[in-house]
Amino acid sequence: MDFDYTPDEQSFRQEVRSFIAENLPPKEKRDKSFLGTWLEKVRAKGWVGFAWPKEFGGSDGGLIEQAILKEEMSLAKAPPLGTSMMGLAWVGPGIMEYGTEEQKKKFIPDILDSKVTWCTGYSEPNHGSDLAAIQCKAELQGDHYLVNGQKIWTTGAPWSQWIILLTRTDFNVTSKHDGITCFLVPMDAPGVEVRPIQNMAGDKHFAEIFFTDVQVPVENRLGAEGEGWKVTVSALANERSSIGEVTQLQAKLDDLKTLVKNSKRQGKPASEDPKVRRTVAKFEIKISAMKYNGLRYLTKQIKGEPLTSETSVNKLHRASLEIEMDDFAIELSGQAGLQLRGGEEAVDNGTWSKGALNWPNVVIGGGTPNIQRNIIAERILGQPKD
């Protein structure tokens, strides 16, 4: 056991830090052209798709270096390393693993260059947690498939150019995991209709999408027909390390502590209130637990031991932190805490009140807590399936 970094790892961290010092101006000095320049520079460094193989334009970066990169970027509150988030998270890895040579050539560079934004068409109105039961239909008709059906909760659909789409090509299957096929579909294809949905925080980030007789060329199929479930599962498995989240949560905790120091409870400094102190300490413990759980799992991965579903442990911690931290901040601030951004008395420009409405992004978006508990009980503890 050794929490020290090797000289190589340290010098990599140093390299990231100096890069940030040179290229990341303070928030108020970032103008319109900044993001474009930033993206070009991190791309030139090879830090977009850092862990991807060199042949696809990545850097073959190691797991520790990747963690260091994420950690430093998130400490510096830097913009993302590329705007094609889902492209980088799972569409790209999915294409590298299952795609044809043409698909690799066509899609991978644009993801790395932040030229194309992808969205993820998995969930349907009647099939959320039970994803494998999807019904959106794709029928082979000569050189193309005809797609009919509906997707919903598709994040980024209103501004994405492409969608990774999960369909059913076979309805006569014994296991629902069979007969699923994955496609790469342009959002401007005739017959694709996007209707944004407003969430409780007031944003229209996700949408429902209707597919009516959409013609998708056979060459846009990702993986073999009927293999869509495998493609999906292995692509989602790319979302692993929680290092970046931990640094974000730590920064949020620092802000929360500042708020505590500036708040009163029953006329006395809130920082003297035992309940306040205990609550803040609990957040800090949970964030540290996430950090050290994450490092243990990372070590396991490096040693080549299989990770079962340990990341669900940190997902559960994160879910409760996302809900509780903002709520606690609001509670500390009384009615002023309830004002949103722009409100006369809004606390910290409404960050906390907005956060208190935004937790479903994390808590529901990536699989609900009940589903995470099922995963732990069934895959790690070996309990029978529901």
Next chain:
Amino acid sequence: MNFGFTEEQNLLKDQVQRFMKEACPLSHVRDLSNSDSTFDQALWQQAAELGWLGLTIPENFGGLGLKWIDLIVVLEAAAEGLCPLPIASQALASTAILTCASEAQKASWLPAVASGEAIVTLGLYDEANWIDPAAVTASASTHGEGFILRGKKPFVNDALAADYLLLAVQGPQGLALAALGKDQVTVTAQPTIDSTKPMASVDIDGVEIGADDLLPMSDEQLAYLTDCGGVATTAEMVGAGAAILALTNSYAKERIQFGKPIGQYQGVKHRLADMFVDLESYRSLCYFAAWTVDDSPQELAKAVSMAKGYASDAFAQIGIDGVGLHGAIGFTADYDAQLYLKRSKWARPMYGDSDYHMDRIATLGGL
């Protein structure tokens, strides 16, 4: 960066687990805790021969010169079977000697500690639920060439088995540890809920000791020893917590109600998942805390408070749910789940409960 155990540490873990299975199964633990003396000399001898008693003692004093991160491997694995041997007490007392004794005392005492020939324990606080130098109320005052002691140390771990005791007192120059032999004091058993962790009061009132037998101890050293105690206790909570989770997890797969294994009901399986999440988390925090003891002492206080602060409440709940998920069988004396529940009660206040540790985290974090 490497947050995993070495090959040697994994072998050590296997060795302890094998020892527990073969030489100290729970049936034996039960027999011991029902007998007058919970201490098993033959078992102690075996542990000594395996080198576990001198793990953290430097080689020049007869130990193995390893670190706390190695020690907790033993403590965790031994606690899976609720090992009643005073291994943690021996380790804490040797840490106290290494911290507060003179070089000459180390050279004369430690070899016998490392070999297990001398059983040693450490008693720190006199006030219940209070971790603070002021919670040491026993005293030593100058008397002739040496000192005379006043007070009675309550709930000292393994005091009945110990040959030597290091007991915190307020001395003429501030805090100190009085080094005593068992014949100098009156030790009276103080049975608690957990008979696998024997405790006793040590009456030191009127005992006279030599000048050399009072080891000066700073407030920081007291805090350090308390933190080491927190690490040791938490490591045992990891082992014991894992054991009752394993017991409950396999019961849930076998017990059929309404035609299905109870583990198929989410009321059961989700509780098991939560037990796993908590155990994993205080396990990670505990390993980190143990690492800081030797490799990053400036982080120790916070790291211990994270680990023990989490574990105190989490293990208590794991104990309750471990019994509860079994139904009535879990309530029976013959079934092992109850032994772990009792250990969780014992461990909760040891070296600081969650209130103490969380408050300290708030302070260390700038509040």
